[in-house]
Structures are given as structure tokens and as C-alpha cells.
Amino acid sequence: xxxxxxxxxxxxxxxxxxxxxxxxxxxxxxxxxxxxxxxxxxxxxxxxxxxxxxxxxxxxxxxxxxxxxxxxxxxxxxxxxxxxxxxxxxxxxxxxxxxxxxxxxxxxxxxxxxxxxxxxxxxxxxxxxxxxxxxxxxxxxxxxxxxxxxxxxxxxxxxxxxxxxxxxxxxxxxxxxxxxxxxxxxxxxxxxxxxxxxxxxxxxxxxxxxxxxxxxxxxxxxxxxxxxxxxxxxxxxxxxxxxxxxxxxxxxxxxxxxxxxxxxxxxxxxxxxxxxxxxxxxxxxxxxxxxxxxxxxxxxxxxxxxxxxxxxxxxxxxxxxxxxxxxxxxxxxxxxxxxxxxxxxxxxxxxxxxxxxxxxxxxxxxxxxxxxxxxxxxxxx
Numbered sequence: 001x002x003x004x005x006x007x008x009x010x011x012x013x014x015x016x017x018x019x020x021x022x023x024x025x026x027x028x029x030x031x032x033x034x035x036x037x038x039x040x041x042x043x044x045x046x047x048x049x050x051x052x053x054x055x056x057x058x059x060x061x062x063x064x065x066x067x068x069x070x071x072x073x074x075x076x077x078x079x080x081x082x083x084x085x086x087x088x089x090x091x092x093x094x095x096x097x098x099x100x101x102x103x104x105x106x107x108x109x110x111x112x113x114x115x116x117x118x119x120x121x122x123x124x125x126x127x128x129x130x131x132x133x134x135x136x137x138x139x140x141x142x143x144x145x146x147x148x149x150x151x152x153x154x155x156x157x158x159x160x161x162x163x164x165x166x167x168x169x170x171x172x173x174x175x176x177x178x179x180x181x182x183x184x185x186x187x188x189x190x191x192x193x194x195x196x197x198x199x200x201x202x203x204x205x206x207x208x209x210x211x212x213x214x215x216x217x218x219x220x221x222x223x224x225x226x227x228x229x230x231x232x233x234x235x236x237x238x239x240x241x242x243x244x245x246x247x248x249x250x251x252x253x254x255x256x257x258x259x260x261x262x263x264x265x266x267x268x269x270x271x272x273x274x275x276x277x278x279x280x281x282x283x284x285x286x287x288x289x290x291x292x293x294x295x296x297x298x299x300x301x302x303x304x305x306x307x308x309x310x311x312x313x314x315x316x317x318x319x320x321x322x323x324x325x326x327x328x329x330x331x332x333x334x335x336x337x338x339x340x341x342x343x344x345x346x347x348x349x350x351x352x353x354x355x356x357x358x359x360x361x362x363x364x365x366x367x368x369x370x371x372x373x374x375x376x377x378x379x380x381x
Contacts, residue, residue: 008221009219009221010037011217011218012028013218015213015214017190017214020210024043025186025210026040026043026186026313029314030314033307040186044056044185045185046086047281047302049333050299051300053289053291053292057289059089059210060092060093063183064093064097067181067183070148070149071149071179072148073103073104074101074103074104075143076153077150077153078106078153079108079154079155081279083155084244085282088105088244088248090183091103091151092252104249106246107243107279108132109131109133110131112237114238116239119132119134120169123162137246143249149179151180153184154183157184157186157188157189157207160195164200167180180200180204180205183208186209186210186211187207187211235325240348240369241373243280244282258375265344266291271299272291272340272341272343273344275343275344275364277345278324283369284344287344287367299340303320304332316334318332319331320358323349323355325352335362337363343364345364345365345367346367348371351366351368360380365377366380
């Protein structure tokens with residue numbers, strides 16, 4: 001099945017190789033990025049487009065079911081910024097069925113954690129190419145260094161170069177896993193797999209995805225680079241009960257008190273949008289999923305640092321300051337406040353001027369998930 005798209009600066013041709021309609025999985029958008037002029041905007045991810053939390057859960061469960069029996073310990077790594085909710089959701093779905101297997105999940109991140117060793121690697125096609133992985137401490141460090149199987153999770157796979165960079169960085173640090181499992185919603189890596197195998201010999205590589213295909217982009221005009229720095233100043237974040245940047249081995253579960261608190265925030269017959277902030281997506285998504293379980297008509301998506309043009313899948317772009325303090329613009333796409341009776345902006349940060357300003361700009365209720373594991377609802381009045 002072939003599809004062609006005329007983008008502002010070139011032409012994109014898609015060939016889907018399994019019996020799936022591309023439109024069921026993504027729409028095409030145009031990026032402000034000379035390294036790659038287009039973007040597949042997922043309908044399954046819950047990042048740029050608001051979707052049902054239960055749709056996200058179904059995608060995660062389907063991918064988790066594809067993970068074969070493997071030698072343990074198993075190290076799962078999720079890719080920031082876009083795939084943090086997807087990846088940890090896949091891990092949680094897998095973990096629910098494999099409690100007896102030694103495993104560890106870690107998010108990559110654009111941020112820095114004080115007192116944790118950070119492994120840096122590059123994501124060349126990204127608007128913000130520098131990314132890192134923090135080595136866990138204590139008992140989790142032993143699992144990390146003794147991993148026999150590595151599971152890498154991203155929303156989309158193309159050349160595989162980012163994974164090659166990450167795998168080599170892990171090997172340089174002393175990890176000796178023998179098998180790598182690569183999970184993605186969409187996989188366009190068919191023409192690059194031999195390159196990956198050669199670069200990573202003698203590792204055994206396995207690919208699993210929901211949609212497979214190939215793409216070809218013919219540039220007709222050069223994209224002007226964005227004038228703003230893609231990578232802001234280095235920002236430290238703290239270890240957090242709702243984050244997996246330092247390692248995670250358990251499913252996120254809301255206490256009865258937290259469930260009752262969320263239930264008290266919900267109003268009957270009201271449309272709700274829950275927003276994650278940047279790479280902090282999994283816990284806000286779980287909050288949205290809880291709201292849906294409690295009967296709410298809810299959708300989920302998140303802000304991002306990635307600049308996408310108003311073209312194709314993207315009809316509207318809201319720009320705001322970065323609450324993390326990097327000094328770069330962040331964005332929210334296709335935001336329609338009138339479509340919802342309530343909006344929850346969910347953050348891991350304590351309220352700060354940029355975060356409060358964003359909540360006011362979006363006419364949203366600010367909810368913070370604290371480092372200690374608590375929920376806080378902040379009045380903006």
C-alpha cells in the first residue's frame with residue numbers, strides 16, 4: 001500500500017508492508033528541522049494528538065505481548081521525549097504478567113540528575129540531539145549491569161542510529177547483554193537492519209512493531225533551521241516517585257486515598273483533557289486512565305519541545321515558556337479549549353512562574369505530582 005504526500009519543502013512516499021492502513025496509526029506533519037522535514041503524528045501514542053487513555057493502554061498491551069521469553073535480568077529502556085508513556089506502559093503491561101522475572105525499566109532524559117552517573121548519547125535526527133541515561137543505584141545497579149537482555153522502546157524506528165549509539169554507549173560502560181529486542185508502534189527500518197546487525201555484531205537483534213513499512217523523502221527546498229537553540233542550558237531535576245529516570249521495578253498504583261481524591265475532582269457529564277508536560281507523561285497518562293476508569297469522558301496528550309509547523313495533521317500551535325527552565329520554547333498542538341469542560345495540566349515540578357503562566361494560558365487546572373508521591377491541586381485564583 002503506497003501513499004504520497006506533498007510537503008512544503010518536498011515529497012514523501014510511504015510504502016506500508018503489512019495489511020494496515022497508515023491513517024489508522026498516524027497522520028503526516030511538517031517539522032521545523034533541516035535534519036528531517038516530516039513527522040508521523042501518532043494516533044496511538046497520546047503525545048501530539050489527544051486520544052483516549054484506553055487507546056494508549058491497548059497499544060501498550062499489544063506491544064508487551066510481542067516480547068518473547070528471554071534471559072534475565074531484562075533491562076527495559078524508554079526513549080524521551082516522545083515515548084516515555086508508551087515505553088513505561090509497555091513495561092508495566094509486561095510486568096503484570098511476569099512478576100517472577102528479574103527486570104528493570106529506565107527512561108532516557110534530556111535533563112540531569114545530581115549524584116547520578118549519566119551516559120550521554122546522540123539522537124541525530126532530533127531537534128534536540130543530546131540525550132542521556134542515568135545509571136541506577138543500590139540493588140537496581142546490579143540488575144542494570146547484569147542485564148542479559150535489552151529491550152528498547154520507541155514510538156517509531158527509522159535508521160536505528162539512535163539505538164546503535166545507545167547500545168554502544170552501554171557496552172562501553174561494561175554491560176554484556178547478548179540479546180536486544182526493539183519495540184515500536186511503527187517500524188520503517190527494513191532497509192537499515194543489515195547496517196544495524198553489522199554495527200552491533202555479535203548481538204542478536206529482534207524487531208517487533210504494529211505497523212511496518214518504508215519511506216522515501218525527496219527534498220525540493222532546504223528548510224531554514226530554527227533560530228532558537230534546540231538544546232537549552234543544562235537543567236537538573238530531582239529523583240521523583242512518579243518518574244523512572246533513576247529506575248523502576250514496580251507498576252504505578254494509585255492508593256485508595258488518591259483514587260478518592262481524583263474522583264472528587266471529576267464532575268458528571270463533563271469533557272476532560274489531561275495534559276502531560278514534556279517527557280513527564282506516564283504518570284499524567286495514568287491519572288487520565290484512572291479518570292476514564294471512573295467514568296470520565298477524557299482525552300490525553302502532552303506538551304513538547306519539538307517545533308512542528310501548522311500543516312497537515314497540525315492545525316494549531318500554542319507556544320509557551322519551558323517550565324523546566326532550559327530557556328527554550330515548548331509547544332502544545334491542536335489545543336481547543338472549547339472542546340473540554342475542564343483541563344488538567346499535570347506536572348512533576350513544584351509551581352513556578354512559567355508553569356503557573358502555562359496553566360493560565362491554557363485555562364487549565366494545575367495538578368502537581370510531588371517527588372514524595374503525593375497529588376496536589378493548585379488553585380490559580
